Amino acid sequence: FIMTNKYMYFVANWKMYGALSSLNTLNKVIKFSKSKDINKGRLIYCPPYTLISSFSKKFKNCQIGIGGQNCHEGENYGPYTGSVNAHMLKNIGAQFVIIGHSENRERGENDKLINLKIKSALRAKLKVIFCIGETLNQKKQKKTRSILSKQIKVGLNNIKNKSNIFIAYEPVWAIGSGFIPKSEDLFTTVQYIKSKFKVNFPKVLYGGSVNTQNITSLKEINNLDGFLIGGASQNAKKFIDIVKKTYT
């Protein structure tokens, strides 16, 4: 098995960063996406809501995907100040949406709400990047598996067709910290996540402090289908570098 032959997803999560001026930095990435360096993978950008429309216009003639970073669970328009639903994302050109990110769980999103959001996103024909992961405390208490199991069970409750769902395993303690799990731990956790699905394993991405250095060891973990990249994805050169290093 050679990692370089595997189709991989590289998802840029820009979080609450980026302005119209950031559009210029995408030229490099667009050029790269058309080169043969990346014929075995897919780039997906999830900028803040304010930039989705401009990003999707910018990517019109290339294969780069676009996604939102969250959505409201409601399927119709409604009096929800500050919210955006999945149909609205779809309408401005998004094909993906990140749901269940720990930064939103920390602000009160629970597994049940996440389940409703995922259902609404699938009905709007978006592909879902469903984030799960344990906190440092949960890890210390050896609760990683039970937490992941609950997040998957409740988050995907009553969803029969899971073919448009990616799982992003993001240990909360690895996000923005510079720390990543030990390779063998990451491999076994990803196997555990996949074992929760009887048929049609979802694609599993890893997220948390992925950078241009640690990608050389992360890419060896051969049950991963890609990466969800925060900080490093805001810099076009670093993002491209991560992709290139995955394939070399």
Ligand code: 13P
């Ligand atoms: P960092 O890559 O900045 O650690 O962020 C990871 C993340 O939360 C991606 O969703």
